[in-house]
Amino acid sequence: MSLDRFYPIFDSPKWLERALPLGVTLVQLRIKDTPETELRAVMARAQALCRRHGAVLVVNDHWRVAIELGCDWVHLGQEDLDEADLPAIRRAGLKLGISTHDYVELDRALSLSPDYVALGPVYPTILKKMKWQRQGLERVTEWKRLIGDLPLVVIGGMSVERAAGAFQAGANIVSAVTDITLHADPEARLRQWIETTR
Numbered sequence: 001m002s003l004d005r006f007y008p009i010f011d012s013p014k015w016l017e018r019a020l021p022l023g024v025t026l027v028q029l030r031i032k033d034t035p036e037t038e039l040r041a042v043m044a045r046a047q048a049l050c051r052r053h054g055a056v057l058v059v060n061d062h063w064r065v066a067i068e069l070g071c072d073w074v075h076l077g078q079e080d081l082d083e084a085d086l087p088a089i090r091r092a093g094l095k096l097g098i099s100t101h102d103y104v105e106l107d108r109a110l111s112l113s114p115d116y117v118a119l120g121p122v123y124p125t126i127l128k129k130m131k132w133q134r135q136g137l138e139r140v141t142e143w144k145r146l147i148g149d150l151p152l153v154v155i156g157g158m159s160v161e162r163a164a165g166a167f168q169a170g171a172n173i174v175s176a177v178t179d180i181t182l183h184a185d186p187e188a189r190l191r192q193w194i195e196t197t198r
């Protein structure tokens with residue numbers, strides 16, 4: 001099953017209630033600083049919403065909860081990989097997306113047979129402090145050459161206006177957070193994203 005080209009990331013199921021009815025079909029729930037007991041209920045809510053709308057849910061970081069709930073996808077960064085039980089993740093049938101920011105991380109990611117590779121930050125991001133400088137579109141093209149047929153997700157400072165350039169450079173999927181969540185009219189912005197990427 002191929003993934004949609006638009007991949008928004010949200011920090012609450014409340015956002016899914018707004019985005020899924022508009023036609024978003026691939027979404028990540030990225031929740032930080034929430035106790036695992038509470039997390040389970042939040043993820044279960046997200047999972048139910050995605051199932052109802054026929055959307056793919058990617059659980060960021062919380063692979064144990066993803067296994068417990070029988071989710072389909074998990075996204076892990078390099079630090080997450082240090083403590084993740086990859087055989088358990090695979091036994092549970094979870095598909096795996098992995099973040100990369102340089103060649104060493106890409107080598108490691110590819111050695112783990114991911115189901116997509118993410119590259120970032122393509123442009124500067126205001127969402128979180130990162131030690132990585134902007135990668136730029138040339139790096140997107142290089143990453144696509146290096147990973148071949150694996151889906152390439154690009155992230156970091158992405159916007160509706162920047163999506164076409166990223167696709168031309170070789171990205172398969174564009175991921176975004178603040179371009180939507182900080183927009184004055186997030187629903188209108190989501191509609192623009194869907195129009196631009198379909």
Ligand SMILES: Cc1ncc(COP(=O)(O)OP(=O)(O)O)c(N)n1
Binds near residue numbers: 080099
């Ligand atoms: C699609 C996508 N790409 C990259 C990330 C970042 O993951 P990670 O490096 O683990 O950082 P956190 O998001 O956990 O802060 C992502 N979540 N999704």
Ligand SMILES: Cc1nc(C(=O)O)sc1CCOP(=O)(O)O
Binds near residue numbers: 127
């Ligand atoms: C969560 C995340 N990971 C990144 C990476 O490069 O791995 S950039 C990023 C933030 C994306 O938010 P925005 O679309 O608002 O820039």
Ligand SMILES: [Mg+2]
Binds near residue numbers: 061075076077080
């Ligand atoms: Mg992470």
